[in-house]
Amino acid sequence: MTELQAEQAAAVPQPEAGLQRSRYFDVLIALAAFAVLAILPMLTGSKALLDFVIRCSAFGLFATSLNLLVGYTGLVSFGHGMFFGLGAYGFGLIMQRTGVPVPVAFVATLVITTIIAAVIGAICVRLKEIYFAFVTLAFQMLIHSTILSWVSLTGGDQGLRGGIPRPAFFGIDLSNHVHLYIASCALLVIGLLLMRQIAQSPFGYTLRMIRDNANRASFVGIDVWRAKLTIFVLAALFASTGGIIMALFVSGAYPEFAYWTISGEGIFINMLGGVTTFLGPMVGTVLLLILNDTVTRLTEYYGIVLGIVILFFAIGLRKGLMDFVVEWYTQRRNGPVE
Amino acid sequence: MPQWMLPLDLDALTGCLASSACLVTQTTSGFIIGMLLFLVAVGLTLIFGVLKVVNFSHGAFYMFGAYFAMTAYQFSGSFALAMLCGAAGTAILGLIFERVFMSRVYGADVLMQLLVCYAFVLIFDDVVRMIWGPEFKSMGMPAAFQVAPLFIAGGVVPPYYLLLIGVALAAAVILGLGLARTRIGKVIRAAAHNPGMVSALGINTGLIYGGVFALGGMLAGLAGALAAPVRSLTPGMGFSVLIESFIVTVIGGMGSILGALIGALLIGMIRSFGSLGFPLFTEGLMYLFMVIVLVSRPSGLFGKEVA
Numbered sequence: 127m128t129e130l131q132a133e134q135a136a137a138v139p140q141p142e143a144g145l146q147r148s149r150y151f152d153v154l155i156a157l158a159a160f161a162v163l164a165i166l167p168m169l170t171g172s173k174a175l176l177d178f179v180i181r182c183s184a185f186g187l188f189a190t191s192l193n194l195l196v197g198y199t200g201l202v203s204f205g206h207g208m209f210f211g212l213g214a215y216g217f218g219l220i221m222q223r224t225g226v227p228v229p230v231a232f233v234a235t236l237v238i239t240t241i242i243a244a245v246i247g248a249i250c251v252r253l254k255e256i257y258f259a260f261v262t263l264a265f266q267m268l269i270h271s272t273i274l275s276w277v278s279l280t281g282g283d284q285g286l287r288g289g290i291p292r293p294a295f296f297g298i299d300l301s302n303h304v305h306l307y308i309a310s311c312a313l314l315v316i317g318l319l320l321m322r323q324i325a326q327s328p329f330g331y332t333l334r335m336i337r338d339n340a341n342r343a344s345f346v347g348i349d350v351w352r353a354k355l356t357i358f359v360l361a362a363l364f365a366s367t368g369g370i371i372m373a374l375f376v377s378g379a380y381p382e383f384a385y386w387t388i389s390g391e392g393i394f395i396n397m398l399g400g401v402t403t404f405l406g407p408m409v410g411t412v413l414l415l416i417l418n419d420t421v422t423r424l425t426e427y428y429g430i431v432l433g434i435v436i437l438f439f440a441i442g443l444r445k446g447l448m449d450f451v452v453e454w455y456t457q458r459r460n461g462p463v464e
Numbered sequence: 465m466p467q468w469m470l471p472l473d474l475d476a477l478t479g480c481l482a483s484s485a486c487l488v489t490q491t492t493s494g495f496i497i498g499m500l501l502f503l504v505a506v507g508l509t510l511i512f513g514v515l516k517v518v519n520f521s522h523g524a525f526y527m528f529g530a531y532f533a534m535t536a537y538q539f540s541g542s543f544a545l546a547m548l549c550g551a552a553g554t555a556i557l558g559l560i561f562e563r564v565f566m567s568r569v570y571g572a573d574v575l576m577q578l579l580v581c582y583a584f585v586l587i588f589d590d591v592v593r594m595i596w597g598p599e600f601k602s603m604g605m606p607a608a609f610q611v612a613p614l615f616i617a618g619g620v621v622p623p624y625y626l627l628l629i630g631v632a633l634a635a636a637v638i639l640g641l642g643l644a645r646t647r648i649g650k651v652i653r654a655a656a657h658n659p660g661m662v663s664a665l666g667i668n669t670g671l672i673y674g675g676v677f678a679l680g681g682m683l684a685g686l687a688g689a690l691a692a693p694v695r696s697l698t699p700g701m702g703f704s705v706l707i708e709s710f711i712v713t714v715i716g717g718m719g720s721i722l723g724a725l726i727g728a729l730l731i732g733m734i735r736s737f738g739s740l741g742f743p744l745f746t747e748g749l750m751y752l753f754m755v756i757v758l759v760s761r762p763s764g765l766f767g768k769e770v771a
Contacts, residue, residue: 196575254762256518256574256718257763260758261758264755267747267751268751268755274744274747275742275748277744386707393578397576429587429589432583432586433583433584433587437565437583440569441568
């Protein structure tokens with residue numbers, strides 16, 4: 127962590143006065159991004175492109191929320207995917223079994239996620255570094271095996287089938303492809319904006335302090351356990367939202383959504399895009415999905431190609447793409463460091 | 465059974481515990497699972513103890529061991545040669561992997577190390593798929609072991625199982641004594657403790673690191689070779705073994721060989737008896753057990769306190 131931490135620490139300082147202004151700026155960027163995404167369906171009839179953006183929304187929310195833990199708090203979670211799966215299954219089950227309106231199911235899923243994340247988080251965040259990674263992985267697999275074995279509720283390895291009913295609400299009909307697309311984009315933009323606010327808030331700076339030196343943080347009177355638990359639950363909520371988008375998109379939920387590979391991909395996305403910038407994971411998501419789609423079309427040996435790309439980033443660049451770009455840009459502006 | 469209940473079959477479990485035949489059969493099968501896991505997990509724990517690296521790609525060595533053994537057996541028909549090829553082939557593979565790739569990320573972030581391993585999990589699985597094909601393969605039981613099973617207290621025990629347990633136990637003893645008593649063992653333990661000092665004393669730590677990785681790979685390869693006659697071979701077969709040996713090392717304590725042995729046997733028994741009582745939730749039981757151990761003793765049953 128040391129190299130990354132040093133870089134992040136260098137990038138952190140920001141005057142308090144600029145905070146308010148940068149907040150308006152964030153909102154403006156979010157609005158602009160949403161406007162561009164919302165116009166897209168009018169410009170192109172390509173269903174594949176819209177599908178791509180929907181998937182980006184689901185995984186982007188998931189990966190960015192993981193970065194709140196990994197990049198900002200230094201909590202390397204190997205089980206973050208469990209909340210992605212929980213969101214998909216929770217939402218799917220509520221819609222299939224109760225038939226409540228979509229917003230009610232959405233809120234109910236988030237409430238369930240909050241409760242489960244609070245219980246799991248309370249157990250996990252006490253542990254340090256690699257042990258935190260292990261115990262989150264264990265919980266992830268515990269939830270995965272529960273989904274597999276609880277056939278009467280979850281459908282076991284077949285997943286939740288038969289489609290998720292999506293009754294219209296407030297004139298929004300999520301079974302309509304364009305409506306689903308706009309709703310996903312809205313959730314993505316709102317989610318990113320909220321996470322950005324968390325990251326830039328005083329609480330966000332508390333998290334960075336805990337990451338850099340947890341002892342010092344507790345000496346100045348910060349309740350480290352509580353701060354870690356809070357961000358663990360918050361991150362779980364956004365991951366769960368990603369899962370809900372995914373469940374809406376595929377109209378079902380599958381055990382793979384809760385498998386450890388989702389967590390692995392999340393971590394990989396973070397490294398691909400870079401953890402020192404807020405939008406790094408978002409860039410990583412787009413890169414990975416493009417890579418996914420093109421490589422699977424070109425060759426059946428997807429693993430070899432993806433593996434070599436990962437090696438290029440891990441051994442070659444030794445940092446994510448956005449980290450690389452930011453570093454290159456600051457070096458160009460300030461001249462060479464030496 | 466109510467619709468919302470998890471499936472569980474306690475009658476089968478208590479019924480088995482009451483019959484000596486079933487008890488023997490299940491215990492042997494627990495031992496088999498446990499000993500194979502031990503061979504994989506002990507390499508994992510050794511590599512972590514000395515190199516401070518969590519070798520996420522360790523399952524691939526198990527897989528390669530099995531495939532090497534199968535190929536050697538098909539060409540030569542000799543079981544001993546198959547075991548040798550499985551172990552030696554993966555040792556060489558481990559050495560190359562460590563020297564060429566892993567040694568580049570020792571100083572780096574833990575995440576970078578995990579990513580390099582993750583990359584190789586993907587690459588190795590595809591390499592196996594390219595060379596041996598994606599379908600299930602089986603090596604078949606060597607002729608020497610195609611004899612009538614032994615009956616112990618009414619339970620059926622195939623002779624091959626005894627060989628498997630014997631070889632794994634022998635490996636455990638040799639490894640334990642080798643680390644505790646020999647000069648090389650001392651150097652390895654010293655390198656685990658303080659690599660800088662060891663290298664200042666004129667010992668090539670790079671060689672030790674490579675050697676330990678090769679040893680770990682060899683043990684996993686041996687496990688794969690031993691498992692080849694009794695398990696089906698498929699690309700990706702290393703993965704479930706990896707996850708389970710992970711649980712074993714975490715339960716036993718990272719870096720502890722005794723812990724790996726005890727942890728592996730515990731997991732073996734949980735799997736063997738759990739499959740009776742909780743047919744679909746056997747894996748869940750293992751993770752539950754891991755959670756309980758981690759929460760009550762984060763450093764594992766035999767690990768050193770990590771504060």
